[in-house]
Amino acid sequence: MADETPPDAADVRTPANPLDEVLELLGELVRTALGPDADSRVAEGLSFIRRRLTGDYEVDLFGFDEELTERVLMPMVRPLYKYWFRVEVRGIENVPAEGAALLVANHSGTIPIDSLMTQIAVHDEHPARRHLRMLGADLAFRLPVIADLARKSGTTLACTEDTERLLDSGQLVGVWPEGFKGIGKPYTERYKLQRFGRGGFVSAAVRTGAPIVPCSIVGAEEIYPLIGNVEPLARLLGLPYVPVTPTFPWLGLLGLVPLPSKWIIQFGSPIPTDELGTAAADDPMLVFDLTDRVRETIQHTLYALLTERGSVFR
Amino acid sequence: MAGDGILLLSQAVRRAGRPALPLPSMASSVVGSWLRRANLASFSPEQTQFLTYGRGVDTTKMRTELGFTPKHTTAEAFDAFVQARCRDGLLDPRRIELIENAITGGVQMLTSMGRRREGGADG
Numbered sequence: 001m002a003d004e005t006p007p008d009a010a011d012v013r014t015p016a017n018p019l020d021e022v023l024e025l026l027g028e029l030v031r032t033a034l035g036p037d038a039d040s041r042v043a044e045g046l047s048f049i050r051r052r053l054t055g056d057y058e059v060d061l062f063g064f065d066e067e068l069t070e071r072v073l074m075p076m077v078r079p080l081y082k083y084w085f086r087v088e089v090r091g092i093e094n095v096p097a098e099g100a101a102l103l104v105a106n107h108s109g110t111i112p113i114d115s116l117m118t119q120i121a122v123h124d125e126h127p128a129r130r131h132l133r134m135l136g137a138d139l140a141f142r143l144p145v146i147a148d149l150a151r152k153s154g155t156t157l158a159c160t161e162d163t164e165r166l167l168d169s170g171q172l173v174g175v176w177p178e179g180f181k182g183i184g185k186p187y188t189e190r191y192k193l194q195r196f197g198r199g200g201f202v203s204a205a206v207r208t209g210a211p212i213v214p215c216s217i218v219g220a221e222e223i224y225p226l227i228g229n230v231e232p233l234a235r236l237l238g239l240p241y242v243p244v245t246p247t248f249p250w251l252g253l254l255g256l257v258p259l260p261s262k263w264i265i266q267f268g269s270p271i272p273t274d275e276l277g278t279a280a281a282d283d284p285m286l287v288f289d290l291t292d293r294v295r296e297t298i299q300h301t302l303y304a305l306l307t308e309r310g311s312v313f314r
Numbered sequence: 315m316a317g318d319g320i321l322l323l324s325q326a327v328r329r330a331g332r333p334a335l336p337l338p339s340m341a342s343s344v345v346g347s348w349l350r351r352a353n354l355a356s357f358s359p360e361q362t363q364f365l366t367y368g369r370g371v372d373t374t375k376m377r378t379e380l381g382f383t384p385k386h387t388t389a390e391a392f393d394a395f396v397q398a399r400c401r402d403g404l405l406d407p408r409r410i411e412l413i414e415n416a417i418t419g420g421v422q423m424l425t426s427m428g429r430r431r432e433g434g435a436d437g
């Protein structure tokens with residue numbers, strides 16, 4: 001480092017080849033855009049694209065594609081979670097760090113965005129970064145595009161066989177037992193839990209000895225306030241409902257933007273089922289009682305969270 | 315009988331190095347018959363249905379009762395088939411890797427040039 005060296009020494013050393021100049025500039029651009037470790041990041045990204053293009057990746061027997069979920073699907077949903085709904089998560093320590101567990105949550109919001117948010121909440125807030133394996137309605141698997149995305153992001157059909165197989169293999173399974181009765185209820189019925197199916201999810205948990213984690217979601221009810229249903233069209237399309245909200249279909253595609261409600265997701269204390277024994281899964285009274293207990297827990301938590309939240313949007 | 319691991323149809327197409335074009339199921343039979351008439355394809359609508367209906371095989375009993383363990387995984391067996399029957403697809407994995415290496419090399423060259431320029435300005 002000689003003091004006398006003129007500042008344009010580099011230019012003197014490599015005399016004007018315009019192509020080199022352009023390449024050097026490009027190099028600097030790449031480095032400023034991607035940071036100092038640009039080389040390795042570009043290589044990493046390209047290798048990901050190559051693996052996708054050549055089919056060099058693995059899916060599990062339910063079609064869950066972990067790499068695609070972590071690197072593409074979740075990053076697409078995350079801004080909605082962080083900045084639009086500003087999801088606040090409570091009681092994440094109630095979700096077991098390992099082993100099977102059945103997460104049971106309330107369902108609302110016209111379109112099941114609440115399941116996506118719960119998936120992100122579990123993965124991002126839990127130290128074990130667990131993947132929530134969700135149980136979906138058969139409609140989800142009849143819709144083009146949606147069906148593929150649901151499978152790849154870890155959803156499978158809500159049936160006993162799949163549920164028990166997932167729990168047996170020690171997965172964290174999420175279920176929204178209200179189904180369409182829950183997401184498709186009118187805005188006036190918000191936060192009133194609907195019927196919890198026939199308690200099939202409780203039987204599955206008892207049979208596999210997996211604890212049940214009640215999960216209460218506040219905020220999803222307000223994203224698309226359902227004020228009407230175009231019944232003839234719904235029947236024609238074979239859908240449970242065709243929603244009418246204050247913005248949809250009046251504003252067209254713009255009406256699909258969800259309202260930015262403030263969300264709270266609370267995970268409650270797990271209810272153990274391993275002491276009940278496998279036979280208890282076939283005892284209708286016990287299953288009914290346990291289903292009711294889970295439902296009541298979620299309902300009471302919802303009311304408590306609502307009084308605490310105050311305003312819908314803040 | 316089945317090997318270990320699941321292979322999706324889309325994944326199989328990619329591993330064979332062929333481009334894929336998703337079609338609605340109703341259109342696929344029409345397009346399929348055009349392709350057959352033009353002698354570009356030789357699969358029947360039944361085969362298409364068979365392939366697009368996913369299935370998995372529970373191999374627990376094969377292992378525990380029959381005591382049989384397959385030597386190859388599903389992916390390995392499929393890759394061997396591809397090697398033997400239909401190499402040189404448009405998106406052949408080796409071709410993709412060549413492209414990847416070319417771009418990585420190019421970027422490395424660019425960033426090292428940018429670095430040299432910065433280094434020069436410091437000195």
